[in-house]
Amino acid sequence: MFNMFGRGNxxxxxxxxxxKERLKLVLVHDRANVSPHFLEMIKGDIVGVIKDYIEVDEKGLEITITKTKREYDDTMVPALVANIPIKRMKYREK
Amino acid sequence: MGEVLVITSGKGGVGKTTTAANIGTALSLLGKKVVIVDADIGLRNLDVVMGLENRIVYDIVDVTQGICRLKQALIKDKRYDGLYLLPAAQTKDKTAIQPKQMLALSKRLKEEFDYILIDCPAGIEQGFKNAIAGADKAIVVTAPEISAVRDADRIIGLLEANEIYNPKLIVNKVRIDMVKKGDMMDIDDMIDILAIELLGVIPDDQSIVISTNRGEPAVTDENSLAGRAFKNIAERILGNEVPFLDLDVDESFFRKFARKLGFK
Structure with missing residues (x-):
């Protein structure tokens, strides 16, 4: 339908x-000073926190800084995204 | 007691030297006693931009090494009252001066001048560290290009790390025709991204090339739009409120109209 009016927005x-978009993304990385070492440190700490509750696949764990659309106003914001594959839940409610 | 302003950018070629020469000249025309210091040791250029290249005897390295007195190295611009240049050395490299020496030099210059403008070299290494060592405030020059804005962001971070807070931004080489077509980032975009205060906007202007060819800063050319923009910046440095130039004189009406219709 929208194509009736040309190419949308x-x-x-x-x-x-x-x-602007490229600049914003590159600055997120620059400002955070995100070195692989820095991300490895975060990775290690996250695993440390959750391993008492969940057995995770540490090799498959991915952590990156990226951008995401903020829900309430649709602006792009930087986000720390962790993809943590679960092997088994350890915690059981008694 | 004078004030030391460092003019820096990170990236080369965005117009630091032109900015230093023009703001310095404009401040002198406003009655201030000004020295512009070329801190780009090994790549001396401020002298040719100011048209003073034939008058250099001693340079900044000679001063810091005690080969001559400070007074002997300062070149007085005879055309503009109260304007001086302290040239860089051309045959030495950046390690010929240490930040400590620059700090001491800045202190001495502050006793003598109202404004000390330091033309910083490109990069973030020793030359940058030297240039900011004695600075009270910083002016960051950028251009509406990803590379220049990225480097400006890095420089703002480094300035803060060195306790130089609230740098002011000059956006140089703005082409209003391209901004209007949506092919160049506009000022609001850059202010938004860098989150610093705007000191001025300089249009990409042929008169800059012509004035540099002649060795006469554009601020002395009444017909130069860039020159007028630099003059306004000098006024703002003195604390006077000057509205930002309308770089788009002819079509401002259309633009306002378009804005009302919801186009930015």
Missing amino acids: RRDHKSKEIA
Whole structure:
């Protein structure tokens, strides 16, 4: 339906918007000073916290800094995303 | 007691030297006693931009090494009252000066001048460390390009790490025609991303090339839009409120109209 009016929101395709998005993402990394070592440290600590409750696949654990759309206003914000594959739940409610 | 302002950018080629020469000249035209210090040792350029290249005898390294007195190395610009240049050395490298020496030099210059502008070299290594060593405040120059804004962000972080807070931003080389087409980041975008206060916007202007060819800063050219923008920056440094130049004189009406219709 929207195509009746051309290519939808064309402003998003302007090169300045592309520049802005790329710049914002690169600055998230620059500002956080995210070295692989830094992420490894976070990884180690997260595993340390949850291993009492959950047995996780440490080799399959991924942690990255990325961007995500904030729900209440749809703006892009940096996010720390951890993908933690679970092998087995240890914790049982008594 | 004067004030030391370092003009820095991280990235090369965004217009630090041009900015230093123009703001310095404008401040002198406003009655201040100003020295512009070329801290780019080994790549001296401020002298040619200011048109003073034929008058250099001693340089900043000679001063810090005690080869000459400070007065002997300072070049007085005879065209503009109260304007001086302290040139960089051309044959030495950045390790010829230490931050401690720059700090001491800045202190001495503060006794003599109202404003000490330091033209910082590109990069974040020793030359940068030297240039900011004695600075009270910083002016960050950038251009509407990803690379320049990224480096500006890094520089702002490094300035803070060195306890130079609240740097002010100059956006240089703005092409309003491209901004309007959506092919160049606009000022609001950059202010938003860098989160610092704006000191001025300089249009990409042929008059800068012409004035540099002649060795006469653009602020002395009444017809130069960039020159007017630099003059306004000098006023703001003195604490005067000056509205930002409308770089888009012809079509501002259309733009306002478009904005009302909801287009930015």
